[in-house]
Amino acid sequence: MGKTRTLTGAFLAIATLTATGCSGGGTPSTETASAPADASSASGTITVLTQRTDLIKSGAMKAYAAEFNKIYPKIEVKFEGLTDYEGEVKIRMNTDKYGDVLMIPGAVAKNDYPKFFAPLGSSIEMADKYRFSDKSEVNGKTYGIAQFGTANGFVYNKALWKKAGVTAWPSTPEEFLSDLRAVKSKTGAIPYYTNFKDGWPLVQWSANIGSVTCSEEANNKLAGPVSPWKSGSELAVIDTLLFDIVKDGLSEKDPSTTNWEASKGKLAKGEIGSMMVGSWAISQMRDAAEKAGKNPDDIGYMPVPVQREEGQCATLVSDYQQAVNIHSEHKEAARAWIDWFTEKSGYSAKEGAVPTLKSAPMPDTLKEFVDNDVTFVERSESKTGTVNEIDNAAEIGLNTPDYRQKLIDIARGAQKGSVESYFAELDKKWDEAAKTVGS
Amino acid sequence: MTETTEAVSVKTHRATPQRRGTSPTGGSPRTRRGRDRALRRATPWLFLLAPLALLITFTYVPVGNMIYYSFTDWDGISPDRNFTGVDNYVQIFTRPEIFRVFFVSFYYLGASVVQIAVALYFATVLSFDLRFRNLFKGLLFFPYLINGVAIGFVFLYFFQDGGTLDTVLSWFGQHPDHAWLGDPTSANTSLAGVSVWRYTGLNFVLFLGAIQSIPGELYEAAQLDGATRWEQFRYIIAPSIRPVLSLSVILAISGSLAVFEIPWIMTGGATGTSTFVIQTVKLAFQFNKTGLASAAAVVLLLIILLITWIQRRLVPDEKVDLV
Numbered sequence: 064m065g066k067t068r069t070l071t072g073a074f075l076a077i078a079t080l081t082a083t084g085c086s087g088g089g090t091p092s093t094e095t096a097s098a099p100a101d102a103s104s105a106s107g108t109i110t111v112l113t114q115r116t117d118l119i120k121s122g123a124m125k126a127y128a129a130e131f132n133k134i135y136p137k138i139e140v141k142f143e144g145l146t147d148y149e150g151e152v153k154i155r156m157n158t159d160k161y162g163d164v165l166m167i168p169g170a171v172a173k174n175d176y177p178k179f180f181a182p183l184g185s186s187i188e189m190a191d192k193y194r195f196s197d198k199s200e201v202n203g204k205t206y207g208i209a210q211f212g213t214a215n216g217f218v219y220n221k222a223l224w225k226k227a228g229v230t231a232w233p234s235t236p237e238e239f240l241s242d243l244r245a246v247k248s249k250t251g252a253i254p255y256y257t258n259f260k261d262g263w264p265l266v267q268w269s270a271n272i273g274s275v276t277c278s279e280e281a282n283n284k285l286a287g288p289v290s291p292w293k294s295g296s297e298l299a300v301i302d303t304l305l306f307d308i309v310k311d312g313l314s315e316k317d318p319s320t321t322n323w324e325a326s327k328g329k330l331a332k333g334e335i336g337s338m339m340v341g342s343w344a345i346s347q348m349r350d351a352a353e354k355a356g357k358n359p360d361d362i363g364y365m366p367v368p369v370q371r372e373e374g375q376c377a378t379l380v381s382d383y384q385q386a387v388n389i390h391s392e393h394k395e396a397a398r399a400w401i402d403w404f405t406e407k408s409g410y411s412a413k414e415g416a417v418p419t420l421k422s423a424p425m426p427d428t429l430k431e432f433v434d435n436d437v438t439f440v441e442r443s444e445s446k447t448g449t450v451n452e453i454d455n456a457a458e459i460g461l462n463t464p465d466y467r468q469k470l471i472d473i474a475r476g477a478q479k480g481s482v483e484s485y486f487a488e489l490d491k492k493w494d495e496a497a498k499t500v501g502s
Numbered sequence: 503m504t505e506t507t508e509a510v511s512v513k514t515h516r517a518t519p520q521r522r523g524t525s526p527t528g529g530s531p532r533t534r535r536g537r538d539r540a541l542r543r544a545t546p547w548l549f550l551l552a553p554l555a556l557l558i559t560f561t562y563v564p565v566g567n568m569i570y571y572s573f574t575d576w577d578g579i580s581p582d583r584n585f586t587g588v589d590n591y592v593q594i595f596t597r598p599e600i601f602r603v604f605f606v607s608f609y610y611l612g613a614s615v616v617q618i619a620v621a622l623y624f625a626t627v628l629s630f631d632l633r634f635r636n637l638f639k640g641l642l643f644f645p646y647l648i649n650g651v652a653i654g655f656v657f658l659y660f661f662q663d664g665g666t667l668d669t670v671l672s673w674f675g676q677h678p679d680h681a682w683l684g685d686p687t688s689a690n691t692s693l694a695g696v697s698v699w700r701y702t703g704l705n706f707v708l709f710l711g712a713i714q715s716i717p718g719e720l721y722e723a724a725q726l727d728g729a730t731r732w733e734q735f736r737y738i739i740a741p742s743i744r745p746v747l748s749l750s751v752i753l754a755i756s757g758s759l760a761v762f763e764i765p766w767i768m769t770g771g772a773t774g775t776s777t778f779v780i781q782t783v784k785l786a787f788q789f790n791k792t793g794l795a796s797a798a799a800v801v802l803l804l805i806i807l808l809i810t811w812i813q814r815r816l817v818p819d820e821k822v823d824l825v
Contacts, residue, residue: 150787156579168579170790175580260658262770317663319683319769455789463788468772477685477773 095204096181096387096394098402099135106137107393109400112162114148114383127408131400138396159390163397166383167199167207169462173448176206180386181394183208183401193405193419195381198444207384208401209419211411213341214364214377214429214439215270218348221363223333226250232435234370236304243313246336254336255308256326259318259471262464267339268301269461270380273442274367275300277376283446286453288494292486299486300369302470305339306482309474318471327351331362343382345428346415364428366437376438379417449500457496459489572796578786583793590797600798603778606690607758610777613694614754618747620698621705626735629713639710646703654767657696661768686774693765693775700764701757705750712743748817755813756806778802 099105118124119142128140143162145151152168155161156179171179182204183189189196189205199207224230227246233239243254258264273281275297285291291298308314315321329335331352338344342364349359366377385405387397404410411418415428417439425433432439454461466489472478473485572590576583594600624642628635645653660666661682671678683689716738724734740747762779765771771780778798786795 153579153787170577170787171579172577172790178581259772260770262772317681317684319681319689319773320658320662320665455791458785458789458791460788463784464770465772465784465788472773475684 096398099395107396108139109163112165116144119144163391180206207386209381211416216366219337222361233368239368254313256335260321261323265464265467272297273378286446286449288497290490306474379441457492568796577790578792609690609694610758617698625709643703650763712746
């Protein structure tokens with residue numbers, strides 16, 4: 064009897080808890096989260112959500128926090144690492160409790176930013192100081208500051224390419240293919256590695272939208288029924304290159320069992336010739352080379368092989384953007400952390416990435432690009448919201464591996480179709496979806 | 503948490519005798535009997551309170567939510583959602599590519615036939631006295647105990663180019679040089695094979711339990727009458743395990759329609775191995791169409807209920823009476 068009552072009480076308590084948990088808070092204020100005027104008196108405990116579980120494990124994040132505390136002694140910074148960052152944060156954002164500082168998940172629609180995040184300042188001021196600020200601009204206000212950015216191109220093993228007799232960067236897709244052929248016949252290595260199984264490295268190709276026409280507006284131009292895969296367009300050139308690589312047998316034999324972690328070592332050892340990844344991967348590849356007892360300087364980086372009058376181009380795109388939770392009780396402290404982490408922590412330099420701060424220099428990893436006068440195209444993301452909406456409505460997934468996996472399957476004959484018919488199908492889906500989104 | 507519950511229980515204990523004392527008819531035996539009866543009637547419900555609360559909180563409320571989402575255009579995050587009526591259901595039934603993935607289920611359906619046959623064979627054989635009987639039982643059941651993620655990874659290495667399968671084949675002088683997960687037919691067959699390997703143990707244990715509940719005298723009597731092993735199986739074992747067999751068939755059908763874990767981990771749905779559930783997950787979490795994905799989940803639920811109902815109509819549950 065007594066036990067039953069206890070249980071009843073317990074369930075009542077649980078029920079009340081769930082009920083209150085679901086209802087959520089009232090309407091939050093929309094005031095700007097600005098940095099505290101006086102660093103020594105700013106206080107509060109803030110939680111930072113991050114996808115870098117590796118840096119939490121290695122203690123690097125704690126070290127950053129300790130540095131931060133030298134300037135802001137009364138702010139306590141806690142970190143919460145999430146392995147499946149996108150999936151978990153997306154669900155947590157249905158409540159009020161998604162940390163004080165977080166990376167904006169890709170799934171959040173741009174027009175919903177004002178409902179979830181505190182504005183960080185007017186977009187005109189932000190654009191003067193930071194790169195990539197238009198990615199999170201809604202109605203004249205900016206809601207996020209990028210951690211850092213990445214340049215895009217191919218990471219390759221210089222020593223291996225030299226062995227194959229290739230010393231200059233290819234300047235056309237045809238030249239790139241013939242270089243890969245030379246790598247294959249002269250060294251026996253896998254000239255290009257798709258990372259088909261892990262999938263996300265295929266998404267990296269989309270980051271190059273803009274490298275072909277050297278246009279900052281390249282991504283914004285997709286916002287409409289524009290048949291993105293029509294002949295000569297950004298996506299047609301990029302995806303045809305991938306298709307031809309696979310079709311000519313210049314990629315790994317069995318793409319269905321590839322392994323990203325192992326591929327780093329293979330590239331360093333010269334068993335793989337090249338891979339398409341963002342410049343953030345260069346330092347990881349160099350680490351892998353050191354581990355394998357090879358020369359880290361053999362890891363090179365080259366832009367997409369298209370030569371224009373201006374020379375070759377490489378897009379700069381934003382990594383995750385940091386934002387302040389609109390429900391946060393310590394917005395000042397949260398903003399102080401974001402500013403410090405972006406500008407003074409040295410994080411982006413350590414990662415070998417493109418700094419968010421416009422005044423900061425390019426990292427060592429991109430020295431080759433700077434020396435060879437590669438034009439950096441800071442891609443405008445002002446219409447990314449619409450582009451993503453069309454992309455989702457069409458269920459194509461420029462930011463998911465699926466459609467390129469199918470492209471590779473077609474190229475190696477595992478699925479029926481031709482590159483022309485597949486592009487036509489994608490164009491049709493895109494244009495139809497664009498019409499429904501526009502209305 | 504515990505403090506509150508204690509407080510609640512203490513309060514109720516104190517309250518009970520007080521009420522008794524003040525009640526005007528408290529002493530009369532008649533009302534006491536009435537209260538006892540009410541209490542007795544309430545007791546099973548009080549015991550059921552815990553499981554019911556859990557069931558409702560964690561099953562019916564989420565399912566109710568899902569059905570509600572299926573009538574909206576919710577993207578999974580946004581605080582706003584619009585009611586769109588049956589639009590999601592119309593989409594599901596008017597877009598052939600959504601249903602095309604059900605063809606993949608035929609591979610798994612075919613595999614479950616093999617799986618049930620193999621499980622039945624071993625259950626029958628091992629129900630007789632045999633050397634190392636328990637060892638074999640253990641070996642057959644073992645794969646079911648490993649979790650699906652681990653199985654996915656193990657078999658990824660198994661099917662890799664130059665992996666375990668290729669190595670074993672090369673011992674027999676075979677060098678097929680075939681990417682096992684490389685084209686849709688081969689990939690789906692391989693994945694279905696993994697699912698047979700994993701679930702045979704479960705069916706086997708179900709069958710074995712049913713077979714062992716058959717009284718031993720029946721076999722003796724049959725042997726005296728000169729029945730062969732096959733006849734014993736046909737006329738004693740098969741009829742007595744029919745309910746378990748039909749349960750296995752239902753599980754196999756609903757299982758093959760809702761395959762997820764193994765293909766998700768091994769191929770992620772690439773190369774034509776996408777199943778209905780994988781497609782639903784992608785709709786919800788890649789393309790942010792939670793509304794449409796919820797509708798797809800509801801449709802899958804209805805299809806499975808329908809198939810179960812048809813199956814029960816065709817093969818009704820008869821009471822088995824051997825003696």
